């Protein structure tokens with residue numbers, strides 16, 4: 001099975017984020033972009049399927065400015081992906097889901113692809129639009145919120161669950177299709193040290209994104225701001241639980257005025 | 261121009277070690293310290309990720325890192341827990357004599373099978389009668405046909421109760437001092453080899469340390485490293501390679517102490533303002549930061565010198581000695597910054613002081629480092 005995993009570079013949760021001087025969006029200066037969230041699960045699931053189905057390959061694809069995609073693709077190779085392809089964007093449009101899907105489309109069409117795996121939503125903006133958009137452009141069925149993904153070799157079908165409000169749906173689908181993954185069979189693995197070193201020398205194929213379609217204006221964020229700083233918490237000194245409760249009630253009544 | 265920037269490769273190694281340290285080690289550091297627990301599950305994970313046999317070339321199943329790369333990793337691990345780091349890097353110490361002195365046949369026989377699975381090895385040099393004067397060891401090796409028979413006792417041996425392989429230094433003739441010493445590779449299964457019980461230690465309590473007794477232990481001549489009488493030189497060349505990572509270990513402890521102190525100083529208020537706004541505390545933090553930076557740079561410099569093919573005895577002794585003194589000082593000042601809370605076991609800084617102390621003692625006590633530094637230094641003037 002030829003499996004393509006599409007990976008979005010997202011800001012490292014440990015870096016300190018700040019808006020650009022004009023307040024229009026995140027300032028990428030000094031920010032590390034990493035493989036994170038559901039995309040990590042997508043890589044794990046792709047590798048598990050490869051291990052389960054003889055002769056399979058996993059191809060990692062990422063859309064964004066080269067500095068962002070490189071880290072993500074090297075991480076994917078260190079984890080065990082067979083090939084890596086970067087679709088180079090200038091950065092301005094990297095956050096636009098349709099532009100991302102169009103960018104990924106060219107790369108995916110240029111390589112063998114039985115199954116296209118993505119995280120159900122990105123680790124940063126969590127919009128979850130790219131899997132569906134890419135499936136539409138590829139003319140393939142799309143399933144989101146997928147868990148418990150298995151290949152039934154005898155029936156030549158994928159079998160999987162979709163987590164729903166009140167339980168889990170059970171589905172099957174022939175290939176090819178696009179899957180937005182919620183969870184792999186197990187926690188994403190950690191890359192081993194020698195593999196990390198080797199991944200640094202692995203080749204990354206480069207693909208240019210298509211020219212943006214003229215009938216569609218890319219979405220551009222208007223303003224990017226950090227949440228306001230939280231005001232200080234108040235510690236209550238008490239000796240007994242009763243005393244703590246009394247004080248809490250008093251504060252909620254008189255200071256916070258939550259109830260009269 | 262010298263370049264202090266890290267390559268992307270270096271950064272990814274450091275980030276990987278940092279992630280392991282913060283997700284796997286930090287959550288258990290206080291508990292293992294309190295209970296003196298040897299967290300084998302963490303060591304097994306470290307092995308599985310390639311964090312254990314850092315100095316063994318990849319062709320023999322290790323990670324094949326340069327000394328500089330080892331230092332980046334060791335600092336990150338030690339930031340989380342000095343004791344766990346000592347146990348994780350003890351294999352590097354124990355295997356270095358093999359890397360330096362083994363024949364191609366021996367390398368193939370010992371290393372691939374050892375590195376492929378989780379195994380610990382112990383470096384057995386120190387004896388109850390003395391550690392600094394390694395030329396005076398008493399553990400005897402007697403030649404008997406195609407074998408040697410080892411008798412004696414080693415002490416303070418890291419990981420000894422858990423090891424499956426021991427590199428042992430013993431003398432064929434105590435009269436000959438340094439020239440009488442040979443090195444041997446001895447498996448745990450050897451009859452007459454008995455590790456003692458875990459020592460109760462001040463710090464590095466997640467690590468395990470014990471004596472090892474040798475009573476008529478028969479070692480085939482094929483398990484001697486190098487020539488007869490080459491053991492002392494192998495031990496010294498080993499320590500030339502492993503001293504620098506001890507500088508990195510000390511730097512990691514010092515950085516942790518500085519981070520704790522700076523964060524606390526911004527939060528703790530006295531006389532109506534954060535203590536970080538009192539100049540006495542600022543000066544403390546500034547001096548701590550200087551010590552941490554200098555320790556790291558001296559360590560990097562020693563690693564760079566040795567990676568470049570030089571022996572680096574002076575540079576590595578300076579790095580180990582300075583960084584370990586810095587670690588003790590910075591940990592001490594971190595406790596002072598915390599005031600009474602720093603003295604309480606509930607807070608993380610008193611452990612750092614206890615852990616830092618060892619770095620002044622093992623792998624050559626700092627008095628010995630200073631002797632070496634002076635000797636190397638004066639050579640340039642005479």
Ligand SMILES: Cc1cc2nc3c(=O)[nH]c(=O)nc-3n(C[C@H](O)[C@H](O)[C@H](O)COP(=O)(O)OP(=O)(O)OC[C@H]3O[C@@H](n4cnc5c(N)ncnc54)[C@H](O)[C@@H]3O)c2cc1C
Pocket residue numbers: 382383384385386387389390391392393415416417418419461464469618621622623624625626627628631
């Ligand atoms: C937790 C721990 C783990 C260890 N792990 C290992 C291990 O895995 N393998 C191993 O072989 N050893 C190990 N050691 C032993 C360690 O390397 C020795 O403790 C160290 O070398 C000092 O030796 P000593 O304890 O015998 O002290 P001594 O040699 O008795 O020294 C006592 C004091 O005198 C000073 N001194 C000695 N000679 C001189 C001199 N000529 N001039 C000035 N001052 C001098 C020393 O610096 C020290 O301050 C470990 C020790 C500890 C505590």
